[in-house]
Amino acid sequence: MQEQKDIKRLRALIKRLKFNDYVFSLVGLICMMVAVVTLLGLFTDLLIDGMARLNYDFFTSFPSRRAAQAGILSAWVGSVLVLSVTAFVAVPMGVAAAIYLEEYAPKNLLTAIIEINVSNLAGVPSIIYGLLALGLFVYQLDLGQSILTAGLTLALLILPIVIVATRESLRTIPREIREAAYALGATRWQVISDHVIPYSKGGILTGVIIGMARAIGETAPIITIGALTFIAFLPPIPFTGDPGEPAVGMFDWLFSPFTVLPIQMFNWTSRPEAAFLINAAATGVVIIVMTLAMNALAIYLRYKIRKNIKW
């Protein structure tokens, strides 16, 4: 009699616990769906709002006082130029720093300090980089509120991302490859340039792309250095210019005032007229498509590299 009661209680307990399990897996699924669906809903909303303005003219017009004629020509050209400066600075510096830390650095206090610094920098809010750039580049070094300043600022911002990604991909190369090269009499630099870098190229590229995708969307630091929001001209093209005047120098564009896509969007978002909000939504769609495309490319590359590992 007692035994049967116990078994019954046990069965009830198991049933309850299994029910809890089931309930939680449902709750988890729902939470995930809520997060995903909310975001998808927001993007759809953005797309619907901005769709009307996404045409050829939008990409080839300057900003204007009339919302219907305003475009993002100066903004996307500015974004492309700023990003090229960023890549030009951040990629060599980040890769070199990672190779040093991974392959050359002795185990001492200085190396430890550098490593802690790299991980700390990744946690510094981006607006602080803007303040650094405002104090250092704009006023101490007198570079002005130019494409060069913005490019350098974003380069500092994504440097930790490039360093961390590069180190991770260097670390996946097995010891044996290095040892085999050393055994054949290669110097350290030969090992690195002939083996380590070529094998980790994919991983480095992935890190660079993710860093650049981050840089496209960064608004706060660029606002802080004082980018203008209403730019109705393009930076000077090298070796052109009106006849009679001195030709434009090769690097003059670096010092030109500029605007970038996120700033253009911010500017239009903070206007009261509803028509400009449509422009903001359209700009948002352009930014999102660019960042998502770059990130998707990075994820695809990572997936492909993982499949093609030679060892």
Added chain:
Amino acid sequence: MFLAAFSAVAITLAIVFILFYESLAFFEHVSIFEFLTSTQWSPLFENPQYGILPLVAGTLVTSAVALLVAVPIGSIIAIYLSEFAPHKVREVVKPFLELLASVPTVVFGYFALMVVTPMLQTFMPELPGFNMLGPGIVIGIMIIPYIASLSEDAMRAVPMAMREGSYAMGATRFQTAVRVISPAAISGIIAAYILAMSRAIGETMVVAIAAGQQPNFTFNPTEAAATITAYIVQVAMGDLPHGSIGYQSIFAAGLVLFLMTLAFNILGHMARQRFREVY
């Protein structure tokens, strides 16, 4: 190459130097005591008041709202992905979360202003167009992927043997997740929360767009209030002459922000070391 690596240290030093250098100039005009205790922040008015508290309050309120949204949802997603979801779901959802984490913040600011706040206004008709609740919720949504991804990593790192031991004792997946895996991964999970907090504090564009520009010493999330970051953006958008007190004040505000996030980052780092369970 050493120089390139050392640049990381140089950047940190430059940040600290610039912030302190300009803040020192600021504190020549304003006493530190007034800065830390006054509840008025109006550096650009006729009769300037320099109390950082309203900005700090605004920052803390939006971050708290964000965490209230992100911590429960993020944790549940992490547990679900790590312990419940089939392998295939995880392979699809994880990259998707990474994608979401990379959406530019200015876009989220637009959402806060145009979608979330109007939606909240249908429930709370007296909610002003600029408020801290909407941006807080949006920042929360923004950091969900961050918390979910970091906590999930921590839970995956718990050895399989512990899971198997728990199952062998007849525990269900839910019991295992809550009583075995979560305590074992608690250091990583707490670190994820703290890092998310530091992210919410430093978040700029969402609050600059949707939380209002008026410093307001309040802990009520339905009111409008500027945060530290929003103030910096507001001043930088205007054209303040170099060397003026308003120009210096954004560096003082930046210094406070930097110290706050630094404190949270160090806390997160310590949490990871401290509660590390040895197995």
